[in-house]
Amino acid sequence: MSMKPIVAIDGPAAAGKGTLARRLAATLHLPYLDTGLLYRAVGRRVLETGGDPSDAVSAESAARALEPADLDRNDLRGPQADAAAASVASITGVRAALLDFQRDFAVRDGAVLDGRDIGTVIFPNAPAKLFVTASLAERARRRWLELRAKGMEADIATVEADMRQRDAKDAARAAAPLKAAADACLLDTSEMDAEAAFQAALAFIRTRIDLI
Numbered sequence: 001m002s003m004k005p006i007v008a009i010d011g012p013a014a015a016g017k018g019t020l021a022r023r024l025a026a027t028l029h030l031p032y033l034d035t036g037l038l039y040r041a042v043g044r045r046v047l048e049t050g051g052d053p054s055d056a057v058s059a060e061s062a063a064r065a066l067e068p069a070d071l072d073r074n075d076l077r078g079p080q081a082d083a084a085a086a087s088v089a090s091i092t093g094v095r096a097a098l099l100d101f102q103r104d105f106a107v108r109d110g111a112v113l114d115g116r117d118i119g120t121v122i123f124p125n126a127p128a129k130l131f132v133t134a135s136l137a138e139r140a141r142r143r144w145l146e147l148r149a150k151g152m153e154a155d156i157a158t159v160e161a162d163m164r165q166r167d168a169k170d171a172a173r174a175a176a177p178l179k180a181a182a183d184a185c186l187l188d189t190s191e192m193d194a195e196a197a198f199q200a201a202l203a204f205i206r207t208r209i210d211l212i
């Protein structure tokens with residue numbers, strides 16, 4: 001078992017991982033890392049040089065050049081960034097280049113990290129792992145509401161179709177596919193609001209980590 005309080009949160013797109021992870025981190029006084037931003041930032045770097053995010057050479061060199069400030073870019077959301085992230089994320093060299101960044105982030109104080117392979121690959125010894133999911137229709141509805149709140153025009157059927165495709169790509173890839181770790185607590189938030197999901201997650205974490 002890891003000595004650091006590491007909370008690994010994995011799951012498909014728009015399952016509520018980010019909201020949950022951020023609140024858990026604040027409550028547990030742990031640093032928080034949204035690992036999806038790493039893949040999004042790599043995808044953006046490739047796109048801005050006119051490259052193809054599915055090209056292994058361009059994507060890996062973008063991943064090696066990644067700097068922490070890239071995570072603060074304001075163009076990491078939206079359909080184009082989603083697709084570019086999923087493309088670079090299926091490249092083994094990209095994942096290898098981002099591995100140390102993720103491990104180093106948690107090395108000193110522990111952390112809450114959310115992503116697709118935190119409990120399976122990045123921190124297989126994390127004491128607390130959650131796999132957060134929800135039905136495709138509900139996740140698409142949440143993402144659609146998010147996009148609308150940001151003033152982005154979106155058609156819910158297109159959002160659902162894009163999400164289905166991205167989840168399938170994440171789950172089918174050979175490199176660190178999206179899947180629940182054998183020892184993860186499964187949290188289906190289809191019928192839960194954010195508060196219920198938070199309470200359920202915290203109750204589980206308390207069974208795994210000694211909290212103050």
Ligand code: C5P
Nearest residue numbers: 013035036039085086089115116117170
């Ligand atoms: O979590 P988010 O939707 O921001 O992730 C964007 C994409 O980055 C995912 O669809 C997935 O392809 C990739 N990703 C990943 N591993 C992670 C986090 C994200 O492959 N740990």
